[in-house]
Amino acid sequence: MKNLIERIKKLKEEKNAIILAHSYQNIEIDEVADFVGDSLYLSKQAEKTNAGIIVFAGVYFMAQTAKIISPDKKVLLPNLSAGCLMADMINHEQMVNFKKNYPEIPVVCYINSTAEVKAECDICCTSSNAVDIVKSLNTNKVLFVPDANLGSWVEKQLEGVEVITYNGNCPVHHGVQIEDIKKARQTYPDAKILIHPECKPEVSELGDYVGSTSGIIDYVRASSHKKFVIVTEKGVVDRLKRDYPDREFILIKNNMLCESMKLTTLEEIWKSLEYEINEINIDENIRKLSYNCIERMLKVSV
Ligand code: 13P
Ligand code: SF4
Numbered sequence: 001m002k003n004l005i006e007r008i009k010k011l012k013e014e015k016n017a018i019i020l021a022h023s024y025q026n027i028e029i030d031e032v033a034d035f036v037g038d039s040l041y042l043s044k045q046a047e048k049t050n051a052g053i054i055v056f057a058g059v060y061f062m063a064q065t066a067k068i069i070s071p072d073k074k075v076l077l078p079n080l081s082a083g084c085l086m087a088d089m090i091n092h093e094q095m096v097n098f099k100k101n102y103p104e105i106p107v108v109c110y111i112n113s114t115a116e117v118k119a120e121c122d123i124c125c126t127s128s129n130a131v132d133i134v135k136s137l138n139t140n141k142v143l144f145v146p147d148a149n150l151g152s153w154v155e156k157q158l159e160g161v162e163v164i165t166y167n168g169n170c171p172v173h174h175g176v177q178i179e180d181i182k183k184a185r186q187t188y189p190d191a192k193i194l195i196h197p198e199c200k201p202e203v204s205e206l207g208d209y210v211g212s213t214s215g216i217i218d219y220v221r222a223s224s225h226k227k228f229v230i231v232t233e234k235g236v237v238d239r240l241k242r243d244y245p246d247r248e249f250i251l252i253k254n255n256m257l258c259e260s261m262k263l264t265t266l267e268e269i270w271k272s273l274e275y276e277i278n279e280i281n282i283d284e285n286i287r288k289l290s291y292n293c294i295e296r297m298l299k300v301s302v
Helices: 002-015 027-031 039-048 060-069 092-100 130-136 148-157 178-187 213-222 234-243 266-275 284-300
Strands: 017-022 035-037 053-057 074-076 107-110 123-125 141-145 162-165 192-195 227-231 248-251
Touching: 002 017, 002 266, 017 027, 017 039, 017 060, 027 234, 027 266, 035 039, 039 053, 039 060, 039 284, 053 060, 053 266, 060 074, 060 284, 092 141, 107 130, 107 148, 123 130, 123 284, 130 148, 130 284, 141 148, 148 162, 178 192, 192 213, 213 234, 227 234, 234 248
Parallel strands: 017 035, 017 053, 053 074, 107 123, 107 141, 141 162, 192 227, 227 248
Antiparallel strands: none
8 A cells, every 4th residue: 555655646746636535535545635625625726726637536526626617627536436426316407497496596506516507506505605605695595406404404594595405415414313413412421513514404403513524623623622423424533533543533323434435546546647547527618607606606715
């Protein structure tokens, strides 16, 4: 493994490439990553970088977002089968039909969606800025796709805004139940419970903190607490245990695993960079339209 890590680092230098890794990735990928974080943070790195090649250790919509933002760069996704179950719950046709039912209402699109879906929306958001993005529209009604849980969570945070949601969700987070949180409170009364807003809103409501993957990590960094129950994908717990060995982190359930995220390996990263394969390409018309939606978000969420 050490040898492979050295080879990837050397290739990055030779080819002026960077590697962006989501916090749900297999933890050994951090050894070669230039930036590790949540969707918003990684999108901003894709926007800022001067590198010619971006290797995206994440899932398809994330690599696609990097390409939308940086069309002149070569964007590689080491394993092309790494999709997102939530993003796949709405295609272009379903998006168009959803909008038809609610003409004239602005559409907010969670970043976990395809370029074709983003192209039909007014503004993009991530889990860390969704409330601010909806607020920035200054309206009392929005459509929100595809995550019904995040959309409903946003509605609860804002007075006088109706959020009409599409019926999508992330099965990894949607599977967490109110009983799981209540049980965790009983078993670990001295722990803080930190929850990703892709969980059902009635579950999120029971947390001490609700936020994105980076938000959860930042909360731990700023806290003097010693024990935390983490309600998101296992990769976040793996990193917290590595970075804070003197504290205790409990994953809410053993099955909090995003299988797509775990498809990327160091071997595949090396292969995609060495041979410059698994490149993401997007039709230019779709790219421009989806860029408007992301650019608008990046302007609000500096
Ligand atoms: P973050 O924006 O918090 O990284 O979430 C992305 C994601 O896919 C969570 O399931
Ligand atoms: Fe998609 Fe869920 Fe995996 Fe996040 S955890 S990438 S929303 S399937």
